Amino acid sequence: MEKYFNKAPCPTKHFPKDDRFNYVLEMAEDCDGVVFLLLKFCEPHFYDYPQLKERLEEMGKKVLLLELEFPIASYEQLRTRIEAFYEVIA
């Protein structure tokens, strides 16, 4: 029960106090960058992404969006993008 309620607030739910945003922003405080690993057509995440990204960038964080489809067709492309993101941060 406790485990269930301590899970990350899911974007498919409506939280009047914007729990999801607060959760992500708080978690991001100690990091340099945030990677959004989103599954194509997952609407709830894609609606949150632009405004979350904006808030994170205001905090000085770097943001990377990776949009995935299953099965993953191009691992090398992903590798390149992640390496480039790593270089931006480092």
Add this chain to the structure above:
Amino acid sequence: MTLKKLRTNEKMKQIMAGYFMMGKQAEVRGWITSGAPVELLYAMDIYPVYPENHGALIGAAKQGPYFSDFAEKKGFSRDLCSYARCDIGRVYAGTSPIGGLPEPTFLFACNNICNTVVKWYQVLSRIFKVPLFVLDTPFVRKELKESYVKYVHDQLYEFVDFLEKVTGRELSDSKLRETILNSIKGVNAYSEVLRMAKHKPSPLTCFDAFINMAPIVCLRGTEYPIHFYSEMKEELEERVKKGEGAVDNEEIRLLWDNIPVWYRLRWFAEFFAERNSCLVADTYTNAWTGFISMDKSDIFWSMAETYTFIYLNIGLEHMAEVINKLIDLYEVDGVVIHSNRSCKPYSFGQYELQKMINVPSVVIEADMVDSRVFSEAQVETRLEAFLEMLK
């Protein structure tokens, strides 16, 4: 090819111009989804603003890609609903074909039409920094259970509390009853207009219904739709008396499924008219044709039932039943199914539905507002082959 226009189209434009003017003067404005119980707003003199209607308007003005682009630049994916993209985009753009929408005092999203509206209105509430109320309606897979209705019923009372807090006004019971009565009268007048399509040849096409649907969506609960639709019905009766059809030499009668392709309304209307085919009815406008119950002792219960059991919130068996009823009522020969890239709950299951309905059907792929995904040649080929088969 000249299409037959209804005189009421002009009247509709006047009414809607008046409606938009009202918004400029209104003290309290709520942005509301198309399937939400607007009666509560009108009963408290709150002006309802319809971003979806505005999205359709942008689509019809063929400016979908233009406004969508503003949202896409902010990072909103192209896979998201084009009404939402256009609406969010035009907020960033600061303008629209009608000079934008009046800013909201609060937001009201009811997820009986989709869960997209919840996310979309969350985005808006962060932009405008105003409160958002979400009315959560359970999905009705089989029967409408009492527990579902009770859940929605309780939320309606919570919503009234929310409204009273936001506006500082009190909801009057008599005003609400009056509004609901107007709503029922309006809905009935609108149904009668749509039912005119039972005549052979049909005096109206679904395109006439689409063009003239704004009053029942935006002004439901006021007196405007009641008068407007009875006037429209009179005009259609004139046509029937003269034996005049909306389409010359009507040979094939069809049913349209899903939201119209707003930027191609005219193209579709001409395409079918040229081939003596008449889209006599559609599942979209029919969503505004009925209160499923009216128990005067508990109007909140009736509202809860009506707004939970709506077309996009029911299981496929129910949907097939609705379509088959329409097929019988309007004596249609075939169904044109628009697989709408934007509207997932409306398009999901359409290939299943094809097997469950009693007449042949064809699926065309398009989007209601985003003209970038419309492929004219492909749609034309499919429709032509379909009509050929029906003849």
